[in-house]
Amino acid sequence: ALIKAYVALSELPMSSIQQYKLGALATLTTPNFKAGSMGDLAAATFGGIIRYQKFASPVIFNWLDQHRYVSEMLAATWPDLVIEPLALPADWSLLVGWTGSPADTQALLESGDLTDRDAAKQLLAQNTAPLVGMIETGLRQADFDKVRAAMQLSQEQLFAYASRVGLAYVTPALLSLLSIATEAGVGAKISGAGGGDNGIALTNDATVATAIRDAWQRAGITPLPLAIAFN
Incomplete structure (x- = not known):
C-alpha cells in the first residue's frame, strides 16, 4: 500500500512488476517475513486472479548481500518468478x-x-x-x-x-x-x-x-x- 501510494503521488514510472519486486525486497529484509511465499504481495500488486510462482530466494539474498543498487535489482530478471493474470468467470x-x-x-x-x-x-x-x-x-x-x-x-x-x-x-x-x-x-x-x-x-x-x-x-x-x- 505504501509503495502504490508513493508511486501514485510522485508519478513515478514504475511498472507493477517493479512495485512487486520493491515490496519483496523490503519483505526479504524483515526477519519475521523473509521466508514467506510473497504471493500476497503479488496479489496486492496485480489484483484479480494470478498464477504465481516464487522467485529463487537464494539468488535475491545474494544480491542483497552484495549490496546491489535497488534500481539494478528492480530492472533485473528474477529467476523462477512467474506472475500471470487469469480471469474468473463472471458467475463464479x-x-x-x-x-x-x-x-x-x-x-x-x-x-x-x-x-x-x-x-x-x-x-x-x-x-x-x-x-x-x-x-x-x-x-x-x-x-x-x-x-x-x-x-x-x-x-x-x-x-x-x-x-x-x-x-x-x-x-x-x-x-x-x-x-x-x-x-x-x-x-x-x-x-x-x-x-x-x-x-x-x-x-x-x-x-x-x-x-x-x-x-x-x-x-x-x-x-x-x-x-x-x-x-
Whole structure:
C-alpha cells in the first residue's frame, strides 16, 4: 500500500512488476517475513486472479548481500518468478470463512517432526505443482469441475503433509468448514496457516454460495464479506 501510494503521488514510472519486486525486497529484509511465499504481495500488486510462482530466494539474498543498487535489482530478471493474470468467470464466487483463531504460518511450518519436514515439504511441492497447473487450465477453460477437483486434491496433499510431520493443522472448526463446502459440491481448501485460520470455497452457483455461508454461520464460522479486487 505504501509503495502504490508513493508511486501514485510522485508519478513515478514504475511498472507493477517493479512495485512487486520493491515490496519483496523490503519483505526479504524483515526477519519475521523473509521466508514467506510473497504471493500476497503479488496479489496486492496485480489484483484479480494470478498464477504465481516464487522467485529463487537464494539468488535475491545474494544480491542483497552484495549490496546491489535497488534500481539494478528492480530492472533485473528474477529467476523462477512467474506472475500471470487469469480471469474468473463472471458467475463464479469465492467464499472465505474464518474460524475465529489467527495462526502463524511460519511457526506452524517450522513445527512438527524436524527429521521428516524437509522431505515432506519437497513431496508436497512435487505433488501440488501439477494441481496448480490444473487450476490454471480450469480457469482458462471456465471448467468448474476441473478447478473443484484440483482444489480438493490440493487439500488432500495438505492433509498428508500435516500427517507426515505431525503438524497440528486441522481444527474441528476448519474440518467443519471444509465438510460443509464439499457436501455442497464445491471446491474448498484451507487457506493460510491452518490451526484455526481461514478456509476458501469456490462455487459457480449463487444459491449454493448463500447456502454455504448460512451453514458456516450456524457452525460458528464467520463468512467474511470479501471480494476479489481487480485493479
